[in-house]
Amino acid sequence: xxxxxxxxxxxxxxxxxxxxxxxxxxxxxxxxxxxxxxxxxxxxxxxxxxxxxxxxxxxxxxxxxxxxxxxxxxxxxxxxxxxxxxxxxxxxxxxxxxxxxxxxxxxxxxxxxxxxxxxxxxxxxxxxxxxxxxxxxxxxxxxxxxxxxxxxxxxxxxxxxxxxxxxxxxxxxxxxxxxxxxxxxxxxxxxxxxxxxxxxxxxxxxxxxxxxxxxxxxxxxxxxxxxxxxxxxxxxxxxxxxxxxxxxxxxxxxxxxxxxxxxxxxxxxxxxxxxxxxxxxxxxxxxxxxxxxxxxxxxxxxxxxxxxxxxxxxxxxxxxxxxxxxxxxxxxxxxxxxxxxxxxxxxxxxxxxxxxxxx
Numbered sequence: 001x002x003x004x005x006x007x008x009x010x011x012x013x014x015x016x017x018x019x020x021x022x023x024x025x026x027x028x029x030x031x032x033x034x035x036x037x038x039x040x041x042x043x044x045x046x047x048x049x050x051x052x053x054x055x056x057x058x059x060x061x062x063x064x065x066x067x068x069x070x071x072x073x074x075x076x077x078x079x080x081x082x083x084x085x086x087x088x089x090x091x092x093x094x095x096x097x098x099x100x101x102x103x104x105x106x107x108x109x110x111x112x113x114x115x116x117x118x119x120x121x122x123x124x125x126x127x128x129x130x131x132x133x134x135x136x137x138x139x140x141x142x143x144x145x146x147x148x149x150x151x152x153x154x155x156x157x158x159x160x161x162x163x164x165x166x167x168x169x170x171x172x173x174x175x176x177x178x179x180x181x182x183x184x185x186x187x188x189x190x191x192x193x194x195x196x197x198x199x200x201x202x203x204x205x206x207x208x209x210x211x212x213x214x215x216x217x218x219x220x221x222x223x224x225x226x227x228x229x230x231x232x233x234x235x236x237x238x239x240x241x242x243x244x245x246x247x248x249x250x251x252x253x254x255x256x257x258x259x260x261x262x263x264x265x266x267x268x269x270x271x272x273x274x275x276x277x278x279x280x281x282x283x284x285x286x287x288x289x290x291x292x293x294x295x296x297x298x299x300x301x302x303x304x305x306x307x308x309x310x311x312x313x314x315x316x317x318x319x320x321x322x323x324x325x326x327x328x329x330x331x332x333x334x335x336x337x338x339x340x341x342x343x344x345x346x347x348x349x350x351x352x353x354x355x356x357x358x359x
Contacts, residue, residue, distance in 0.1 A: 002030050018059075021047055025059040029066050035222050035262065037070050061090040065105050073222055075265030077115060077302040084109035103132035107141040108224070114148050117305040117344060123152060137176050143169065143184045143225035151310060154192060162192060180218070183209045184225060187234050195312045199242050206234055228270040228307075240274050241314045245281035252278060269298060270307060277314045289322050296322065300337050309344045316345035 005027035012020050024047040031040035044063050068083030087105035110125040130145035146169035154162035166189045173181030186209035193202035210231035232255060239248035252275040259268040272295040279288035296319070299308060308315060323338040342349075 002027070002034065005030060021059045025062050025066075029062065032066050032070055033221050033223065035220060037074075037263070040066060040070065057091045061087045061102075061105050063087075064090060065108055068108060069222075069224055072112070072224070073227060073266055074263050075269060075298070075302060077112060077266075077304055081109070081112040081116075081303070084112055103129045103136065104138070104141065107133055107144055110148065111144055111224075114152075115306045116303050117309065119152055119155075122148065126152075134172065137178070139178050139181050140223055140225040142172065142178075143181055146172075146185070147188050147225075147229070150188060150192070151306075154195075155309075159192075159196070163189065166192070179211075179214045180223075180226070183211060183214055183231075184229065187229055187231065190234060191229075191237070194238060194241060203238060206231070206238060210235070222264075227264070228267050233267070233270065233274070236271070237274050237311075240278035240281065245278045249275065249278040249282060266307075269295060269304065273308060273311055273315055276318055277311075280318060285321075288318060289325070292318050293322055293326075296338065296341075297334065300334055305341065305344065308341060313345065313349050316342070316349045319345070320349060 005023060008023055009027070012023070014020055024043050028040040028043035028047065031037075031043065044067060047059065047063055064083045064087035068080045068087060071077075071083060072080035084105060088102060088109050091102050091105070106125060106129040110122050110129060113122040113125060126145055126149055129141075130149065133141040133145055146165050150162045150165040150169075153159075153165065166185045170182050170185035170189075173179065173183075173185060186205050190202045190205035190209060193205060215231055232251075236248050236251050236255065239245065240252065252271055256268055256271045256275065259265070259271060272291065276288040276292040276295070279285070279291065292315075296308065299305070308319065319338065320342050323335070323342050326335050326338055328335040
């Protein structure tokens with residue numbers, strides 16, 4: 001598709017504005033997926049320029065979605081939210097009915113609403129969009145929808161529903177012959193088992209989800225459903241939380257360097273959260289809290305909430321300790337946000353250990 005699209009660029013303008021817009025818009029999406037963000041943005045600028053002023057609602061929706069995904073990969077969640085909202089609005093015309101188009105942008109918008117921890121709002125969005133993307137069979141959208149629904153159920157204490165949704169996602173992957181959907185469901189099941197304390201089951205499921213025949217050919221691509229949910233990160237999480245934390249620390253440092261160099265700052269943020277757990281488990285709690293403080297300030301600035309809460313008690317106890325040592329009078333807004341974050345973990349956090357004094 002990339003080769004055909006690049007060859008066709010030399011024929012623009014073709015005299016058909018809609019065809020030219022579809023070409024530029026589709027090729028921009030391909031470039032974004034191929035980790036060529038600058039080229040994707042250049043093509044989107046051409047699409048929006050006077051060359052094609054009558055592009056149509058669907059291509060406008062897709063253009064905003066592509067820019068939103070680039071922003072999200074690069075850790076700019078607030079911009080991504082604005083882009084996805086604009087994408088949803090682009091097809092809301094009284095004389096048009098682009099339901100599938102809305103589902104494309106709507107599921108992306110739902111991911112940012114979920115990330116902000118507005119669970120009531122995102123639940124309503126998912127009730128509308130998940131059945132649509134299930135029927136269309138878009139791999140990333142399908143995975144995102146079911147994974148969010150599963151996490152919402154798990155957070156509400158309905159583990160049975162959470163696991164049922166993952167089983168349904170896995171079955172859909174088999175039925176539609178979408179192997180990445182299958183292994184994505186298994187990755188999420190492994191994460192759920194880890195949070196439940198089923199250590200060996202989690203590791204076994206992680207092995208089933210890590211088939212190199214599936215992941216290796218797409219490792220260079222930017223795929224939204226697997227930006228922060230992929231085997232290497234999942235294995236590092238498992239080691240950091242319950243395995244060899246020292247080995248995990250080295251692996252996290254290496255993976256973090258690669259993510260930062262590629263401007264995958266959303267991924268880097270997740271790796272930094274897990275690194276704090278590894279540091280604490282290796283005895284360097286002060287360094288863990290210092291690094292976590294920097295990471296959470298970035299989360300606060302961009303509105304990442306579920307990225308933290310979804311890591312469970314391993315990160316939660318560190319967040320609670322960080323809040324306890326954060327002076328409220330110096331940065332009230334951040335301290336209040338930290339307090340809400342601690343409250344967001346709810347019953348997932350064990351009771352704090354009381355300090356003892358010796359006489």
